[in-house]
Amino acid sequence: MELFGGYVFLRILVIYYALKYCKNMPVYIEPRLLKGFRDFLPNAEIIRRNLTENIENTFRSFGFVPIDTPAIEYAEILLGKGGGETEKQIYRFKDNGDRDVALRFDLTVPFARYVALHRNELSFPFKRYHIGKVWRGENAQRGRYREFTQCDFDIIGSDSAAADFEILFLIRTVLLNLGLDVSIHVNHRGLFNRFLASISLSEKSADILRAVDKLSKTGEEETYKNLCELAGDTNAKKILDFINAKGSFTEVLNRIIELSGGTSPESQRLLSLRDFMLKACDSEDGKNTDPFILNPSITRGLDYYTGVVFETFLNELPDIGSICSGGRYDNLAGLYSKDKESISGVGSSVGLDRLLAALENLNKLPAANKCITAIACCDVEKSGDYQVLAQKLRLSGIPCEVFLEEDKQMVKQFISAEKKGMRYVIISGELQNDKITLRDLKARKNIELSFEDVIKRIK
Amino acid sequence: MELFGGYVFLRILVIYYALKYCKNMPVYIEPRLLKGFRDFLPNAEIIRRNLTENIENTFRSFGFVPIDTPAIEYAEILLGKGGGETEKQIYRFKDNGDRDVALRFDLTVPFARYVALHRNELSFPFKRYHIGKVWRGENAQRGRYREFTQCDFDIIGSDSAAADFEILFLIRTVLLNLGLDVSIHVNHRGLFNRFLASISLSEKSADILRAVDKLSKTGEEETYKNLCELAGDTNAKKILDFINAKGSFTEVLNRIIELSGGTSPESQRLLSLRDFMLKACDSEDGKNTDPFILNPSITRGLDYYTGVVFETFLNELPDIGSICSGGRYDNLAGLYSKDKESISGVGSSVGLDRLLAALENLNKLPAANKCITAIACCDVEKSGDYQVLAQKLRLSGIPCEVFLEEDKQMVKQFISAEKKGMRYVIISGELQNDKITLRDLKARKNIELSFEDVIKRIK
Numbered sequence: 001m002e003l004f005g006g007y008v009f010l011r012i013l014v015i016y017y018a019l020k021y022c023k024n025m026p027v028y029i030e031p032r033l034l035k036g037f038r039d040f041l042p043n044a045e046i047i048r049r050n051l052t053e054n055i056e057n058t059f060r061s062f063g064f065v066p067i068d069t070p071a072i073e074y075a076e077i078l079l080g081k082g083g084g085e086t087e088k089q090i091y092r093f094k095d096n097g098d099r100d101v102a103l104r105f106d107l108t109v110p111f112a113r114y115v116a117l118h119r120n121e122l123s124f125p126f127k128r129y130h131i132g133k134v135w136r137g138e139n140a141q142r143g144r145y146r147e148f149t150q151c152d153f154d155i156i157g158s159d160s161a162a163a164d165f166e167i168l169f170l171i172r173t174v175l176l177n178l179g180l181d182v183s184i185h186v187n188h189r190g191l192f193n194r195f196l197a198s199i200s201l202s203e204k205s206a207d208i209l210r211a212v213d214k215l216s217k218t219g220e221e222e223t224y225k226n227l228c229e230l231a232g233d234t235n236a237k238k239i240l241d242f243i244n245a246k247g248s249f250t251e252v253l254n255r256i257i258e259l260s261g262g263t264s265p266e267s268q269r270l271l272s273l274r275d276f277m278l279k280a281c282d283s284e285d286g287k288n289t290d291p292f293i294l295n296p297s298i299t300r301g302l303d304y305y306t307g308v309v310f311e312t313f314l315n316e317l318p319d320i321g322s323i324c325s326g327g328r329y330d331n332l333a334g335l336y337s338k339d340k341e342s343i344s345g346v347g348s349s350v351g352l353d354r355l356l357a358a359l360e361n362l363n364k365l366p367a368a369n370k371c372i373t374a375i376a377c378c379d380v381e382k383s384g385d386y387q388v389l390a391q392k393l394r395l396s397g398i399p400c401e402v403f404l405e406e407d408k409q410m411v412k413q414f415i416s417a418e419k420k421g422m423r424y425v426i427i428s429g430e431l432q433n434d435k436i437t438l439r440d441l442k443a444r445k446n447i448e449l450s451f452e453d454v455i456k457r458i459k
Numbered sequence: 460m461e462l463f464g465g466y467v468f469l470r471i472l473v474i475y476y477a478l479k480y481c482k483n484m485p486v487y488i489e490p491r492l493l494k495g496f497r498d499f500l501p502n503a504e505i506i507r508r509n510l511t512e513n514i515e516n517t518f519r520s521f522g523f524v525p526i527d528t529p530a531i532e533y534a535e536i537l538l539g540k541g542g543g544e545t546e547k548q549i550y551r552f553k554d555n556g557d558r559d560v561a562l563r564f565d566l567t568v569p570f571a572r573y574v575a576l577h578r579n580e581l582s583f584p585f586k587r588y589h590i591g592k593v594w595r596g597e598n599a600q601r602g603r604y605r606e607f608t609q610c611d612f613d614i615i616g617s618d619s620a621a622a623d624f625e626i627l628f629l630i631r632t633v634l635l636n637l638g639l640d641v642s643i644h645v646n647h648r649g650l651f652n653r654f655l656a657s658i659s660l661s662e663k664s665a666d667i668l669r670a671v672d673k674l675s676k677t678g679e680e681e682t683y684k685n686l687c688e689l690a691g692d693t694n695a696k697k698i699l700d701f702i703n704a705k706g707s708f709t710e711v712l713n714r715i716i717e718l719s720g721g722t723s724p725e726s727q728r729l730l731s732l733r734d735f736m737l738k739a740c741d742s743e744d745g746k747n748t749d750p751f752i753l754n755p756s757i758t759r760g761l762d763y764y765t766g767v768v769f770e771t772f773l774n775e776l777p778d779i780g781s782i783c784s785g786g787r788y789d790n791l792a793g794l795y796s797k798d799k800e801s802i803s804g805v806g807s808s809v810g811l812d813r814l815l816a817a818l819e820n821l822n823k824l825p826a827a828n829k830c831i832t833a834i835a836c837c838d839v840e841k842s843g844d845y846q847v848l849a850q851k852l853r854l855s856g857i858p859c860e861v862f863l864e865e866d867k868q869m870v871k872q873f874i875s876a877e878k879k880g881m882r883y884v885i886i887s888g889e890l891q892n893d894k895i896t897l898r899d900l901k902a903r904k905n906i907e908l909s910f911e912d913v914i915k916r917i918k
Contacts, residue, residue: 063860401522
């Protein structure tokens with residue numbers, strides 16, 4: 001009986017502690033990521049940051065300025081006019097105050113809202129860029145990410161051909177500064193519509209532009225079939241004739257002017273652009289090829305474009321698709337503005353993930369800008385001295401890591417430095433007789449140098 | 460009758476279009492932000508970026524590397540052990556796949572999960588920094604933001620005093636590089652606990668440390684009252700005696716060694732740190748004051764600290780509170796790891812919003828690094844030539860904006876350049892006889908210079 005009683009007591013005790021434990025303190029939670037989301041390890045993150053820094057520097061050199069907007073906004077604002085795909089993909093939820101909110105799924109809609117809200121605080125023409133994360137519940141199976149970084153740049157408040165040209169020229173400079181040779185395929189939606197009007201197809205313009213936009217994906221045969229359904233056999237052939245115009249910029253321009261019923265403000269715009277392009281590329285003494293191609297088959301799927309549209313291809317890797325696309329639109333902030341005066345603009349977006357993949361493929365990733373020098377830890381008591389020497393190097397512009405764990409076997413410290421991609425290890429972490437012993441991990445030898453010579457060598 | 464019929468037809472027509480319009484196309488959506496969220500206008504965004512760039516450069520110069528993690532994770536992971544405040548404040552929702560997810564509310568929990576997941580891909584000691592947005596549904600009335608940027612830096616996988624010191628020295632260097640003189644108040648929780656054990660209060664340690672942590676907010680009287688409740692009158696006085704120890708680092712250290720029952724590994728750690736501090740600050744030839752203060756009243760509220768803890772105050776603006784706090788912890792990734800070997804570390808977090816406010820207050824915001832040169836648009840047809848000249852300046856390291864809208868009244872272009880905070884406007888946007896006419900907006904005069912002299916002048 002006593003034994004039984006003791007057993008009961010033990011059981012109660014075990015249950016009591018088990019309950020307490022389970023309730024207050026999970027023992028183990030499996031570390032895992034949501035599908036479509038990524039961690040960035042240091043090397044990948046350094047590369048990503050170098051890339052955006054490089055791109056930002058080019059934007060800034062053109063006088064473009066950065067902005068930022070919240071990740072979370074009222075769902076009403078982000079959904080705007082709505083639309084099937086967006087509504088299916090957006091992360092939408094009720095916040096703690098029961099507000100209907102969502103995560104931004106692009107940077108265009110927040111920019112429209114931003115311009116409407118801050119119109120009086122901005123000066124126009126307004127040239128801005130915005131690099132930020134966006135979230136889409138895309139089907140992750142298709143190799144798409146649900147969180148990715150977008151990079152948008154626009155000039156708003158100017159209708160001028162100079163603005164169209166600046167965006168095109170900026171795209172080219174951004175990519176040239178990354179060591180990439182590009183072809184920018186340009187077209188004018190207005191001119192395309194003029195041509196469609198001349199064959200009485202204005203009303204079907206949106207559908208036809210969308211069908212043509214898919215040309216590069218689906219091929220000519222499929223496009224022809226679609227166009228036949230939309231516009232009949234004869235017109236489909238005429239449209240193919242229009243979008244297939246080939247030759248130099250001027251030859252193609254002359255051909256599509258002819259097909260669209262003679263010169264027009266739209267053809268005039270393309271002519272001005274051509275003029276600017278020639279000037280800008282001529283001045284480079286043939287160092288770089290003229291990147292501008294007039295391609296009447298470029299239409300862009302999105303409805304809001306009204307003028308010039310463009311896509312950008314890498315000459316060394318065209319199959320990866322357009323890495324920078326955009327165009328001119330008429331009324332950016334209309335939906336969020338009571339003001340009758342509309343704000344038109346021209347803008348573009350770089351696909352950073354695609355660009356990174358291309359740079360990696362071409363072995364042109366921007367140099368990793370890493371810390372390549374370490375001070376070995378021979379005596380942990382001397383960590384103060386090590387920091388003193390390291391700080392001197394840092395002040396001379398040389399990043400320097402101090403190793404924190406003592407290891408008398410110098411080779412182990414060399415190995416961990418090599419694993420981090422370093423080149424130099426300072427062995428004597430103090431100045432002795434004004435000399436420093438430096439290990440060159442690549443040359444696999446030790447050198448004794450003065451502080452000044454260490455600086456010179458590492459730089 | 461015919462009139463009436465026509466009227467009915469008109470009514471139907473109006474209703475039909477009104478319905479169609481309302482359904483498909485909202486006419487106007489009020490542009491507004493959620494409470495606690497912010498847009499960043501260009502000037503504010505440039506300042507923010509300069510600040511983080513400056514801080515990042517210091518991290519990188521110490522060999523710290525950046526990482527990134529997703530904004531969205533499984534709620535289970537982010538909530539971890541749970542806890543009242545976190546659960547109330549976290550943005551938690553069901554995603555489109557009905558998964559229970561949440562937005563990260565700090566960078567510590569994702570880092571713990573990251574280390575558990577990538578343990579084998581990292582090399583230890585691992586020195587990382589992470590700058591990223593976090594979201595908390597805080598009461599926005601208190602002037603808190605619901606979206607803000609955190610900046611964390613840690614060394615994990617080293618128990619060494621050298622690691623503690625490096626974090627302290629890094630904090631000091633980060634802030635010195637921003638032109639800020641600081642005092643870093645350091646304490647050791649283990650030593651505090653040793654003292655509590657000596658007066659038989661080990662079991663109430665967590666509550667007492669939390670009560671002491673509030674000292675600077677609530678004042679000594681209130682703290683005394685709280686301590687009396689927790690530990691009785693006599694002990695409360697002893698605790699106040701301990702936390703009020705004043706004097707030089709060494710004097711305070713001797714006093715708290717005495718109060719905690721003699722030397723111990725913990726007092727030894729503080730002694731090593733002091734040794735490193737003296738070396739590092741001595742070497743600066745008295746240029747900067749020794750920033751390290753041993754302050755036994757610093758305890759940090761959070762439970763997970765086990766060793767050194769610290770807070771950082773600006774000497775010119777101490778009342779703004781600690782702008783960089785942290786400490787040593789024992790087992791970072793334990794909750795997400797089946798591995799028995801725990802990873803200890805030491806780390807800290809900079810409050811960027813508070814730091815920005817302080818820099819603004821002290822008129823020490825990092826220089827805005829703006830584009831200060833524009834090319835006026837006298838003839839929009841010459842936009843190609845303007846870009847040619849601008850590109851030459853950009854290649855010489857001078858950011859240059861091209862104005863896009865023609866205005867014969869040069870003064871209007873000067874005004875818009877001034878509004879943008881620019882200094883120079885190039886009036887003749889082409890090289891004529893190799894001369895350029897430059898308007899110095901500050902000096903209010905035009906100067907004719909060669910291209911080379913323009914570069915020199917602007918630089």
